[in-house]
Amino acid sequence: MTTIDHYRRAQDGFDRIVATLPADRWDDPSACSEWSNRDVLGHVVWGQHLVRHLATGVPYASGAGAPGAPNPGQLIPSDPVGTWRAARAASVATLTPDALARVVRMRAFGEIPLEGFVIALVTDFLAHAWDIGAPAGLEVRLDPDLVPGCFAWARTNDLRVPGGVGPEVTPPPGADEQTRFLAFLGRDAAMAVSR
Numbered sequence: 001m002t003t004i005d006h007y008r009r010a011q012d013g014f015d016r017i018v019a020t021l022p023a024d025r026w027d028d029p030s031a032c033s034e035w036s037n038r039d040v041l042g043h044v045v046w047g048q049h050l051v052r053h054l055a056t057g058v059p060y061a062s063g064a065g066a067p068g069a070p071n072p073g074q075l076i077p078s079d080p081v082g083t084w085r086a087a088r089a090a091s092v093a094t095l096t097p098d099a100l101a102r103v104v105r106m107r108a109f110g111e112i113p114l115e116g117f118v119i120a121l122v123t124d125f126l127a128h129a130w131d132i133g134a135p136a137g138l139e140v141r142l143d144p145d146l147v148p149g150c151f152a153w154a155r156t157n158d159l160r161v162p163g164g165v166g167p168e169v170t171p172p173p174g175a176d177e178q179t180r181f182l183a184f185l186g187r188d189a190a191m192a193v194s195r
Contacts, residue, residue, distance in 0.1 A: 002009055003115050003122075004095060006146060010125035013143050014044065017133040018084050026080055027073075029055070031131040031187060033166070035072065040128050041080055042072030047121060048087035054104045054114050057093035109157075120157070123150040127165075127185050130158040134187075140180050 001009075018041065026038045035043070046065020054061035065072040076083050098113040109116060126142045133140035160167045166186030171179050179189040 001145070002098070003118055004195070006122050006149070007118050008145055009143050010122040011092075013146075014125040014129045015085070015088070017129045017138060017140060019082075020082055020138055021132060021136055025136050029135060031135050032128075034070075035131075037132045037136070038072065038073035038076050038080065040131050041084060042075035043067070043069070044124070044128055045084055045087045046072060047124065048084075048091040051092045051118065051121070052094050052112075054117065055091075055096070055099035055102065061118050062168070087133075116143070119153060122146060123153055123185075126150055127182070127187065130182055130187060134189075142181075144153075147177050147181050151184065153179065154181070154184055 004137075020035060026041070027036050030040045032036045032040055043065045044060065046069075049062070049065075050060055063069060084182050094116065095114075100113065100118065102114045103111055104114050104117065105111050105119055107118070126146060129142065129162075130140045154165075169183040169186055169188050171183040171189065175183070175189070182189050
């Protein structure tokens with residue numbers, strides 16, 4: 001599979017959670033400290049806007065949904081599912097081979113081809129699907145074809161920075177790869193069965 005195949009599959013998995021979350025749960029706490037489900041979605045939508053701007057070379061100065069931002073939910077004033085899907089469609093349309101090869105400067109990664117940031121977002125989609133779905137009691141089965149690569153990527157990049165992931169959690173004995181991946185990202189998989 002290509003990077004774009006991975007990206008679209010990760011987006012599909014995130015979309016399933018977004019579409020399944022009951023409409024009255026968007027302002028409930030997510031698994032991300034200090035963020036509601038609406039905030040997590042705002043962060044993801046912000047990332048789609050950022051990708052589109054990076055792909056087209058148009059400057060993007062908004063930090064409203066950046067990692068650690070105080071209120072990313074402001075980007076989702078109404079229609080969470082529609083807002084997400086519109087941002088996704090606008091972003092994906094810009095990801096041509098030339099755009100993916102464009103060298104961009106990222107605060108977290110330095111100068112990399114845009115494709116490298118797209119790879120990072122695959123991990124982001126998986127983590128945030130769980131962040132919204134698990135506290136709401138939804139069954140979150142991450143794409144088993146994506147988890148190994150995302151787990152390997154997470155282990156080779158420094159994600160424990162301000163606004164990044166929290167401390168690693170110890171997974172239970174015999175945990176499956178999804179649970180170990182989430183634990184590495186600071187997510188307690190017990191949350192999924194305790195609500």
